[in-house]
Amino acid sequence: MLEWTPPPHRPVNTSRIVLAVCGLLASPLACSPTPAAQEPPSPRVWSTPRFDDARAWKDLETVVGIGPRPSESPGMAQMVAYLQSELTKAGLKPQLESFESEVPVTPSTPEGKLKFQNLYADLEGAAGPDSPMVIVATHMDTKFLENFVGANDGGSSTAVVLELARGFAAAAPRPVTYRFVFFDGEEAVRPFWEDPDNTYGSRHHAYELSKKRQFEHLKAMVLLDMIGDKDLKLTTEEYSTTWLREMFEKAGTEAGFGKHFAGHSQRVKDDHIPFLNLGVPVLDLIDFEYGPGNQYWHTSEDTLDKCSQESLHAIGQITLTGLLELEKKLSKP
Numbered sequence: 001m002l003e004w005t006p007p008p009h010r011p012v013n014t015s016r017i018v019l020a021v022c023g024l025l026a027s028p029l030a031c032s033p034t035p036a037a038q039e040p041p042s043p044r045v046w047s048t049p050r051f052d053d054a055r056a057w058k059d060l061e062t063v064v065g066i067g068p069r070p071s072e073s074p075g076m077a078q079m080v081a082y083l084q085s086e087l088t089k090a091g092l093k094p095q096l097e098s099f100e101s102e103v104p105v106t107p108s109t110p111e112g113k114l115k116f117q118n119l120y121a122d123l124e125g126a127a128g129p130d131s132p133m134v135i136v137a138t139h140m141d142t143k144f145l146e147n148f149v150g151a152n153d154g155g156s157s158t159a160v161v162l163e164l165a166r167g168f169a170a171a172a173p174r175p176v177t178y179r180f181v182f183f184d185g186e187e188a189v190r191p192f193w194e195d196p197d198n199t200y201g202s203r204h205h206a207y208e209l210s211k212k213r214q215f216e217h218l219k220a221m222v223l224l225d226m227i228g229d230k231d232l233k234l235t236t237e238e239y240s241t242t243w244l245r246e247m248f249e250k251a252g253t254e255a256g257f258g259k260h261f262a263g264h265s266q267r268v269k270d271d272h273i274p275f276l277n278l279g280v281p282v283l284d285l286i287d288f289e290y291g292p293g294n295q296y297w298h299t300s301e302d303t304l305d306k307c308s309q310e311s312l313h314a315i316g317q318i319t320l321t322g323l324l325e326l327e328k329k330l331s332k333p
């Protein structure tokens with residue numbers, strides 16, 4: 001449970017009113033101030049969202065069952081339709097953000113351009129449009145590779161962010177506004193990663209949001225990527241904002257998931273970078289060692305059997321407890 005201190009307001013001096021009225025009456029017993037009238041208002045208690053790892057695992061099975069999901073593919077269209085349907089069932093209103101971008105010419109992209117679609121859903125905070133805002137995001141596309149279903153890379157974080165969206169929506173209202181985002185086009189179209197051929201969706205979303213008034217309320221961006229690995233050891237991602245990373249590490253460790261913070265330290269370029277470039281505190285929750293020597297990464301070996309429901313449970317709880325700490329920090333007056 002969380003406590004929330006309401007914004008300061010001018011208290012009405014009830015004791016003075018009571019005494020004045022009582023002075024007019026013969027018996028003071030007829031009108032004594034009640035103790036409750038002088039107590040400060042009780043702090044608001046927020047409910048605790050649930051994370052259902054069994055449901056997240058079923059989502060991951062569904063997503064992997066779609067097959068490859070590169071940008072502008074039938075698989076991506078199915079992916080978007082599934083997320084739209086599930087977010088709507090959760091009581092959210094998913095929004096599509098479509099755009100076209102030039103991309104390198106490759107056998108998969110002979111025209112040198114692609115149509116992208118980000119999907120996002122807002123859960124407005126208790127203070128309405130003035131609530132502080134937190135983005136919780138993943139990429140949903142898979143890399144243009146033969147027989148690549150991206151169980152871990154693209155699939156696992158999509159399943160977890162969807163389940164987080166359900167959990168927080170069911171526990172609304174929250175002290176902050178959440179925006180759950182599923183980015184398209186994180187993966188480079190070419191086999192290698194060379195700017196600007198990557199993070200098409202997050203760059204577009206960050207730029208569009210930066211032009212809107214909502215942007216002033218954006219206080220943090222938490223990204224999940226490659227978090228389904230059976231052997232989940234989160235990388236200490238060095239582009240991430242230190243206080244935010246430490247907040248999630250502390251919350252996750254206190255919740256009993258400390259062993260998952262045993263990864264190496266590394267800088268990883270990912271969908272958080274466009275937000276970092278705008279001055280937003282960011283965190284990339286990623287395990288960038290997938291199999292011995294990262295050997296399953298971007299290969300047809302990235303399959304469901306390399307992932308586990310236990311890892312989805314761990315990352316779900318780490319993210320949940322971290323977000324609850326962030327809510328506390330952001331709702332302090």
Ligand SMILES: [Zn+2]
Pocket residue numbers: 143153187298
């Ligand atoms: Zn990837």
